Amino acid sequence: MLKALVSDVDGTITDRRRRINTDAIEALRTLVDAGIEVVLASGNTVCFMDGLCKMVGTDGTIISENGGVYRRGFGGTLHIPGDQKVCLEAFEVLRDHFAGEGVRLELFSAQYRFADVAFARNIDPDDVRTVVRDHHLPVRVLDTGFAIHLQDPGVSKGTAMRDLAREMGLLPDEILAIGDSENDIEMLKAAGVGVAVANAPEPTRSAADWVPRESYGDGFIETVKKYYPDLFSR
Ligand SMILES: O=C(O)COP(=O)(O)O
Numbered sequence: 573m574l575k576a577l578v579s580d581v582d583g584t585i586t587d588r589r590r591r592i593n594t595d596a597i598e599a600l601r602t603l604v605d606a607g608i609e610v611v612l613a614s615g616n617t618v619c620f621m622d623g624l625c626k627m628v629g630t631d632g633t634i635i636s637e638n639g640g641v642y643r644r645g646f647g648g649t650l651h652i653p654g655d656q657k658v659c660l661e662a663f664e665v666l667r668d669h670f671a672g673e674g675v676r677l678e679l680f681s682a683q684y685r686f687a688d689v690a691f692a693r694n695i696d697p698d699d700v701r702t703v704v705r706d707h708h709l710p711v712r713v714l715d716t717g718f719a720i721h722l723q724d725p726g727v728s729k730g731t732a733m734r735d736l737a738r739e740m741g742l743l744p745d746e747i748l749a750i751g752d753s754e755n756d757i758e759m760l761k762a763a764g765v766g767v768a769v770a771n772a773p774e775p776t777r778s779a780a781d782w783v784p785r786e787s788y789g790d791g792f793i794e795t796v797k798k799y800y801p802d803l804f805s806r
């Protein structure tokens with residue numbers, strides 16, 4: 573039986589250009605008002621997520637920085653399982669490598685990050701993976717479609733979701749998780765029901781139990797409508 577919804581943000585409750593889908597926000601509020609646990613899970617920073625949670629109206633339970641950080645409620649302990657040191661060291665190697673090719677890597681919100689490193693997609697993520705492999709850098713490269721992230725290899729939205737579920741007194745099987753990108757794969761696999769909106773790339777769609785017909789925020793709404801009765805039959 574499903575008791576909670578864990579949702580990705582960019583590409584799942586937004587459109588392709590990252591503009592929020594206001595009907596998806598309404599769907600989230602319907603769940604919150606019905607007493608369903610709603611967790612927002614993203615590659616974004618904690619401060620970004622706090623603003624989003626406040627304005628959507630959730631209790632502030634978040635997975636942030638692709639699982640590098642998580643917290644139950646606005647007032648909960650901020651857990652930081654991710655090791656940012658390995659990510660920063662790897663980023664320096666990448667920055668020097670790509671500078672040699674005349675490409676400047678642009679960090680995103682570095683001063684607000686505790687666990688991972690995020691930078692602009694002005695280079696091919698596969699080229700980043702090649703440099704990481706050639707230099708034996710101990711990090712994972714995640715392409716979210718909105719940014720490239722470097723992550724501690726033992727950490728994902730899936731590991732954070734399991735730990736958070738324990739803190740919330742929930743089983744992973746009681747969670748409906750929804751996402752759109754490769755940074756969501758472990759989370760979709762760990763959840764009782766994993767959903768990939770239709771815009772998700774193939775590896776993410778194959779990690780999901782179900783794929784709606786619609787993409788982006790419309791796929792999110794389609795999913796909430798499909799699983800709403802299950803979420804309520806508690
Ligand atoms: O921060 C990103 O790059 C994407 O964030 P998301 O996990 O909400 O899609």
Ligand SMILES: [Mg+2]
Nearest residue numbers: 580582583753
């Ligand atoms: Mg996403």
